[in-house]
Amino acid sequence: MKVNARKSNIHLSIHNVISESSCILDSSADVVSTSGADDPAYYLNGEYVGEDPAELCSKVLFTCYMASEHSSAGTRACADGLANDINSNHSSVFIDTIVSAVLTVFSLAQGFVPSFSSKDPREGLALQNIQARLRMVLAYLFAQLCLIAKGRTGGLLVLGSSNVDEMLVGYMTKYDCSSADINPIGSISKADLRKFLRKVHDDYGMTSLKAVIESVPTAELTPLVDGEVAQTDEAEIGLTYDELSVIGQLRRPHGLGPYGTFLALCSMWHPKFSYEQIEEKVKRFFWRYRINRHKTTVATPAYHATEYSPDDHRNDHRPFLYPDMAYQFEKIRLKVVELNASKR
Known part of the structure; x- marks a missing residue:
């Protein structure tokens, strides 16, 4: 009830x-x-x-x-x-x-x-x-x-x-x-x-x-x-729910981090979005993910129904405290420069 x-x-x-x-x-x-x-x-x-x-x-x-x-x-x-x-x-x-x-x-x-x-x-x-x-x-x-x-x-x-x-x-x-x-x-x-x-x-x-x-x-x-x-x-949020769904599933079950997600989205979303726009979306997602992951520790246990569930209690035992992602974000930035140069 x-x-x-x-x-x-x-x-x-x-x-x-x-x-x-x-x-x-x-x-x-x-x-x-x-x-x-x-x-x-x-x-x-x-x-x-x-x-x-x-x-x-x-x-x-x-x-x-x-x-x-x-x-x-x-x-x-x-x-x-x-x-x-x-x-x-x-x-x-x-x-x-x-x-x-x-x-x-x-x-x-x-x-x-x-x-x-x-x-x-x-x-x-x-x-x-x-x-x-x-x-x-x-x-x-x-x-x-x-x-x-x-x-x-x-x-x-x-x-x-x-x-x-x-x-x-x-x-x-x-x-x-x-x-x-x-x-x-x-x-x-x-x-x-x-x-x-x-x-x-x-x-x-x-x-x-x-x-x-x-x-x-x-x-x-x-x-x-x-x-x-x-x-x-x-x-x-700065992202649509459809975009969140795609990025979320690249994270799990596909197991991708920021850089891997960026590469995957380049093949999925370019040229609809520029490489810079994809870079911004990936960074926005993972910045929010990093600073807010701790909230999963107090979230109500969810009915387990999908592979992409982030439920911290029963399913997705990833860290809930992260350092900054400066290394990954810089790697993405350099990749954007490389991809744009290859188009010239």
Whole structure:
């Protein structure tokens, strides 16, 4: 049983759909009739749950859209639409009062109030992180108390919602929605997650997924501009999710480091990208990878589903502390000079 905090449309849609699909598979199996049924697979805390996947999903899946003043109407519509399609036990809340309370405590202690308009980027980042971390706290509160509110026994598990690409470059906050009891999508790239959603949309007719698939990935942690989202994942990372997926798979299972990745991408991406552009993308990826690899040590264990999973707990036991990669980066730079000279 699960409680889902809001992170991005695609991530939350994926594990909600996985949960719903599990309900459909369970309910489509050969089952005994309700009279005299004793198969424990069809009982939840001693109560027979029947064979209807929508009914089962409403009992085992709790979802919560945790909005802030920075959330858009589009993501709210996506959350409500998907919850309706899968029949989850859904609620929507605003976290602004909690964020304000925490910032008040800080300002009383330190004598200043952080602002998104500050020239110091640390202030804006701190304001984003406190939203993300409070969503984790709230998710666990819901997990512990939702069934009590419904007059039911038992407890809930919290599902994490960070993917491979975010984990590789550290585009996540420690102890936010990446921290949970289990992460069903932690070993899957964003590109493959989109493919999965398209298949579910086509095979199961979940119409709400169309808007999710077409949405621009965003954390929605910074102020809106004229009511529209100004923050996007790919702009902040400096790489597209498709590019991250390719580079991530060159890293594992192909086992390439910065220089080997650069050479491989030259044959894959040139002349679409210049050698200098490929150099910049490789350096950007591995710089982020190097400084953020430590985050994998506290990430929620992921369901192991791919060869390219970076899960530090069960699968990918690489170092989590790295020196700078000046040697590799310089080697790439010299190779760019050599490749450009050979074209003349």
